[in-house]
Amino acid sequence: MKKAYKWMIGLTLLSFTMVGLFLTVAPDTLPVHYNARGEIDGWGSKYTYLLFPLLTAFMGVFMGLTARYEGKQGRQDNANVVAGTGIGVLALFDALWAFFLVKGLNKLSDLTKKKEAESKAEPAAPPAPSAEEVLLT
Numbered sequence: 001m002k003k004a005y006k007w008m009i010g011l012t013l014l015s016f017t018m019v020g021l022f023l024t025v026a027p028d029t030l031p032v033h034y035n036a037r038g039e040i041d042g043w044g045s046k047y048t049y050l051l052f053p054l055l056t057a058f059m060g061v062f063m064g065l066t067a068r069y070e071g072k073q074g075r076q077d078n079a080n081v082v083a084g085t086g087i088g089v090l091a092l093f094d095a096l097w098a099f100f101l102v103k104g105l106n107k108l109s110d111l112t113k114k115k116e117a118e119s120k121a122e123p124a125a126p127p128a129p130s131a132e133e134v135l136l137t
Helices: 002-025 046-072 076-120 131-136
Strands: 029-034 040-045
Touching (some): 002 046, 029 076
């Protein structure tokens, strides 16, 4: 059981480490929500991403305490199942957080490249006058 607790602590620390490293390279404003088509429809502070490890820590504490309670009640099989489930959930959370962090940075770099391309593009020529405009002049 101690091995399971170590795994839970390690996965929680991994989540904090990922977000901590992310915050050192991320700009101040990042996408925080996407619509069904994968387009950004919400922006926020980079510190919004701190919710990821906090949620992971909450889930890790909850699963760890539940496993410990089951073990103290003499239901070791239940304790093992809860601990295993907790490890799986924390690993899934870490994978999701990593995906969201990478996706956020990729979308941001795509938008930056698009803005740079638009600023380098030559301004469009003014539209040609219509036939009516030509007749009026």
